[in-house]
Amino acid sequence: MNMGSSIQINKTGLFFLIFVVGLIIFFYHTSSSTSSARDEKISFEPPDGKVVSLKELLSAAIDAAVRGGNEVRQVRDAASLHELSKGETKEGANDPVTDGDYKSHIVMYYSLKKSFPSIKIVSEEHDSKIDPATIEPAERKLREIDDNISSDEIVYSKDITVWIDPLDATQEYTEDLRQYVTTMVGVAVKGVPVLGVVHSPFIPITYWGWVGHGLSANLKTIKKGSAAELVPSSSPRIIVSRSHKGTVAEVALQAFGDKTQVIHAGGAGYKILEVIQGRADAYVHTTAIKKWDLCAGHAILSAMGGTLTTLSPVSNIISYGDSTQFLNSNGLLATIRDHEYYLKKLQALRKP
Template sequence: MESKETDAKFLKMNLGATVRLNKFGLALIGGMIFFIVVLYRNSGSSSQSNYEGRLTTVSLKRLLSGAIDAAERGGKIVYNVRVQATLNEQSKGKTKEGANDPVTDGDLKSHLAMFYALSKAFPGVEIISEEHDKSNVDASTVSPTETFNVEVERTIVDDESIPVEDIRVWIDPLDATQEYTENLRQYVTTMVCVAVKGYPTLGVIHKPFENFTAWGWAGKGVSPKLRVTKDQGGPKDDIAHIIVSRSHAGDVKDVALKAFGENTVVIPAGGAGFKTLAVIQGDADAYAHVTLIKKWDLCAGNAILNALGGKMTTLKGTDIDYGNRDEYKNQGGVLATLYQHDFYLPKLQVLQKS
C-alpha cells in the first residue's frame, strides 16, 4: 500500500515538473521562432563575407549608416583641430590655376579616422580618399563605423545588397581646406559617397561647425533635415543666382552676366560640398565650375541631387562617372541644379575652356 502511494506521489511530482518544463520550453521555442523570423527578414540587408573575412556583398543601408558615422567622426576631428589652432598647415603645391593647395592636420587626421573606420567595417570595399597616409600610420585605435543609424532606419524602408566589386567609396576628409586655414568655417564639410557601377548612389555631406548632416540615397530617400520644396526652383524673381568658386568668381561673373542679364547674382563661395548644398537648399539656382576639380569633391553632392531628382553634369551635359579610382579628375566643368538643368546648361556651356 505504501509503495502505491509513493508511486502516486512520484508520478504527481513528475507530471508537475513536466508541465513546468513544457511552459518554459514553449517560451524558449517562441523566442527562438521570433529570432529566426527577424533574422530571416533582415537576411537581405546583411553583408556577406568569404572565408578570408572580406565582403562579397554589401548592404547599402548598412553602408549608408557607416558613411554617416564616418563623415561625422571626421567632422569632430576637423572641428577640434581648428578650435585648438593646431592646423600645422603645409602646401601640396599649386593648383592648375596657380593657387596654393594646402593640407592640414585636420585633413590628415580626419582621413585616418574616416578611411580606417570604413575599411574595418566593410573589408574588401575599395575606398578612395583625397588624402594619403603618412608612413608608419597606426590605425589600431580606430574602431569600425557604426552600421546602424536610427534616422536611416526610419526613413528607408528596404535595402539592397550589392556585389563588393561594383562599389567605390569616395571620401573627402576636409572639403574647403583653403577656407579652413582662413577660419571661414561655414564652407567646411566632410563628405562620403558610394558609387555603384560608377553611379553616385549614396551621399553624405556633414558641416562640422554647424553640426548638420545631409544624406541621400538615389531612388530611396533623403535625410529629413533637407527641407526641399518645389517653389525654390527656377530663377528667383527672374534673376539667376549662380554660386561659383571664390578662386575664379570674376571669370564666371563676366560670362554669367552675358548669359542671364546684368542683374544676375553671382555668389562666390568655398567648397564644392557647400556650393552643392546651397543649390539643394534653395540658396542658389545653379552651381557652376569651369576648371579641373576632383571627383571626391563632387560625388556626395551628386548622389544627394540624384536622390532629389536634380542633376550634376559636365558642361557638355554628360554624367560624371565614379567607377575608376585612376580617373579621379573631372576636367569637363560642372553644372549642378535641383531644377531646370536644361535651362541653365546651354547658357553656361560657354564657360567651358578648351
C-alpha cells in the first residue's frame, strides 16, 4: 500500500457537480418567487375577479359627461324639450323632466355600464324599452388623463358607486338659463367621493378632480388664484338655490348679519363651482337634496382642498356608498376655506 500517493481530482467531474448544484439552487429560488407572486395576486383579487382602474374610470366619466352634454345641447338648440313633470318636490315645487334629461341619461348610463359592467351606477333618470346597442362604450384612455396623471388606484368594483346627473338644473334648462346647466358624474369608493366630473355643455367646459391625484387644467389655475387666497369677509357671499329656496336666504342673513350677500343660482354643480372659483364664499342648502346633485361637486371640492358637510350637529359625514337617493340631513354647507366658522354660525341656529 502506497500511503504517500496523492488523490487526483477529475476537473470535468467537479465542474459538472458545481453546475448541477447551481441549477438546483436557481430552480428553488425561481419556484419560491413564482409562488410568492402567485400568492400576492390571489390575495389581491376579490373572489369574483372584478377590479377597476380609477384612472380609466375617470377617463370614462369625462367622456360620458361630455357625450351627455352634447345631447342636452342638441335638444335645447332644437327647442324640442317635450317638457313633462315628475310631480312636485318635497317643498311643493314642480319637478320637470325633458327629452334632454332622458337622452343624456341613456348615453351616459349605458356608455359607462358597457365600459364597466360590474360597477353600480345610480342615475337621476330612468328609461324603458331602450335598446342600448347603438351606444358606444365610454372611452377608458383619454389622452388628457394619460398625459397629466401617472399614478393609478385599482379597487374592487363592489366598493364603487357611480352617481350620474344627466342634466343638473332642469328648471333653469326649461327657462333657457343655460349658464346653470351641467352634466355630472361622481364616483365614490366605500362611500367616499373620490372622482368628480362637471361638464357645462353650453360653454363648453369640463372640470374634473381626483382626490390625491390631480385636477383638470382649469382647476389648477383656479387653485393658484383667488380661491386659494379667500379671507373671512365682513359681508360673506352665500350662494343658494333659486328654484328650491326654502328659508335659506333668511337663515344666511340671520347667521352672518345684514351685510350678507345672498346669490341665487340654479344647479348644485354650478353653485359648488362658484365657490371653488372664489365667486361665492359658501354654498348653503336647507331643503331636501339628492346625492346625484352632490357627489361630483363634492369630489372636486375635496380635490381642491375644500369641504362639503351636512349641518347636522351630530354627524357631518356624507356617504355615497348606497343607493339611498336623498341626503338625510337638515341642510348642507360647501366651502373652500374657513369651513368651521361658517358651520358653527349655521349650526347655532339649528339647535333645539
